[in-house]
Amino acid sequence: MSESHSDFRTIGVLGFGVMGAGIAQVFAASGREVVVLDTDQDRIDAGIAAVAAFLDGGVVRGKITEDDKATILGRITGTTSLAVLSGVDAVLESVTENAEVKKALLAQVATVVGEQTPLLTNTSALSVTDLAAGLPNPSRVAGLHFFNPAPVMQTVEVVRALQTDETLVDRLVDLVHALGEKFPVVVKDRPGFLVNSLLLPYLNDVIQEFDDGLATAEDIDVALELGLGYKTGPLKMLDTIGLDVHLRATEAAYEATADARYAPPPLLRQMVTAGRLGNKNGHGFRTEQPTDGSN
Numbered sequence: 001m002s003e004s005h006s007d008f009r010t011i012g013v014l015g016f017g018v019m020g021a022g023i024a025q026v027f028a029a030s031g032r033e034v035v036v037l038d039t040d041q042d043r044i045d046a047g048i049a050a051v052a053a054f055l056d057g058g059v060v061r062g063k064i065t066e067d068d069k070a071t072i073l074g075r076i077t078g079t080t081s082l083a084v085l086s087g088v089d090a091v092l093e094s095v096t097e098n099a100e101v102k103k104a105l106l107a108q109v110a111t112v113v114g115e116q117t118p119l120l121t122n123t124s125a126l127s128v129t130d131l132a133a134g135l136p137n138p139s140r141v142a143g144l145h146f147f148n149p150a151p152v153m154q155t156v157e158v159v160r161a162l163q164t165d166e167t168l169v170d171r172l173v174d175l176v177h178a179l180g181e182k183f184p185v186v187v188k189d190r191p192g193f194l195v196n197s198l199l200l201p202y203l204n205d206v207i208q209e210f211d212d213g214l215a216t217a218e219d220i221d222v223a224l225e226l227g228l229g230y231k232t233g234p235l236k237m238l239d240t241i242g243l244d245v246h247l248r249a250t251e252a253a254y255e256a257t258a259d260a261r262y263a264p265p266p267l268l269r270q271m272v273t274a275g276r277l278g279n280k281n282g283h284g285f286r287t288e289q290p291t292d293g294s295n
Ligand SMILES: NC(=O)c1ccc[n+]([C@@H]2O[C@H](COP(=O)([O-])OP(=O)(O)OC[C@H]3O[C@@H](n4cnc5c(N)ncnc54)[C@H](O)[C@@H]3O)[C@@H](O)[C@H]2O)c1
Pocket: 014, 015, 016, 017, 018, 019, 020, 037, 038, 039, 043, 094, 095, 096, 097, 098, 101, 105, 122, 123, 124, 125, 145, 146, 147, 148
């Protein structure tokens, strides 16, 4: 576990889902106290259980001890009460990818935290500039975009909205460095930021090439894994991401830019319409499992 040199000692995380749990773990493992807000106790319990399960894997692999696990879990508090966030040094929202939900929640949070307390967002595809507009003191809003799974992936995008104060950008860079083996990349606020703005067109091209019959799904993945040294082939990656999730992201980027590279390829839309969503339901490009239990 690494200790930090950042001035953010206590962090509020909004949303205890897939990302919120991973991010809470990362902050807690770096020595921070973390308060995680979600809508009900079941979600909080599920979030804590997800962190515990992830840490169990680390114990089994000998990366951390049982004591480390207990220390990290001991730094994470779940709550359904906004008021508990009042003393935190920064808030990172990681709730459902919906601009109205995020704006409404951030506006509520702004009434309980300090006027200067940074309000950060882990959005993948929404405009940070848009989320900041309308909040009191929008210069304390920025993006802090983690990748999934947050405890494993080493890049964190620090997103500078048009309103973001430059000193906040510097403080977030320091914070990411203080998380241990994480590397900040400061990026402009544009659809998909840096990584996803490159990834979305790449995945769209691959889907089109597969649809054109260039090669089998397996061969496309093997070619890119072995030929370019990519860890995961693009069609396997799409199955992991979820075809519905990729469709929503690339549609949003297309709507925001009218850039043809983001236009969803016809096969993607057809697969989602046909309920072929990837690993989550066992039907995707590389996944073909019966969902009715038969073999
Ligand atoms: N899943 C990914 O691979 C990934 C990667 C990077 C960023 N993101 C972004 O992270 C954010 C969260 O994604 P996720 O995959 O963790 O979603 P998720 O659906 O797993 O979790 C969202 C959580 O937010 C909670 N929530 C919703 N409204 C709330 C409210 N008003 N108050 C408190 N909690 C509320 C939900 O109950 C849920 O537990 C999104 O903005 C997403 O775009 C996701």
